[in-house]
Amino acid sequence: AQSVTQLDSHVSVSEGTPVLLRCNYSSSYSPSLFWYVQHPNKGLQLLLKYTSAATLVKGINGFEAEFKKSETSFHLTKPSAHMSDAAEYFCVVSAQMLSGGGADGLTFGKGTHLIIQP
């Protein structure tokens, strides 16, 4: 079994200040982890992914995330927020289902709405 918890449903920051979006996961397998961004009236777009290589992962638009196995966390950060970062962000865990069949191995967090104050 696996789960994903996005610890904040809403985060509000001022433009130019750091962004921290928190994600904790649990998985019985060695997971891959993803962050997606969803702008209004759009589908989800991949920001970055962790797949057991480097624990610090850099993504698009200046975002990065660090995989911490001991803390079962995969928090998303950005040094300086921009107005265009205002969106919904989803953390996703993906594990190879060793039992095979019946499940796609993907679990989504419920999302964090990022608000950027001018």
Next chain:
Amino acid sequence: NAGVTQNPKFQVLKTGQSMTLQCAQDMNHNSMYWYRQDPGMGLRLIYYSASEGTTDKGEVPNGYNVSRLNKREFSLRLESAAPSQTSVYFCASREDRPFPSNQPQHFGDGTRLSIL
């Protein structure tokens, strides 16, 4: 690069009507998915298809049917629409080689469905 294309973009139905949501991908992916997105609930999997000719139920399959017409197309059908099915529906696809779990999903822009 079209990626994942969904049609229609918007639809309003009356209770009891039926309709089919269309999805096509041009990336030669084996796996395709249908999700619904409701406020505060994230994305919930309705059905997915690991390959052409196979489909499996997800978390919320009741009231829906799917067809994997070929490798490109995966449609979602509401046989008798209910107000509880008012939602935004997303289709996604994913490469499954070399390891499915390492591959990101690619999403369409969604179908916004209202049922009165």
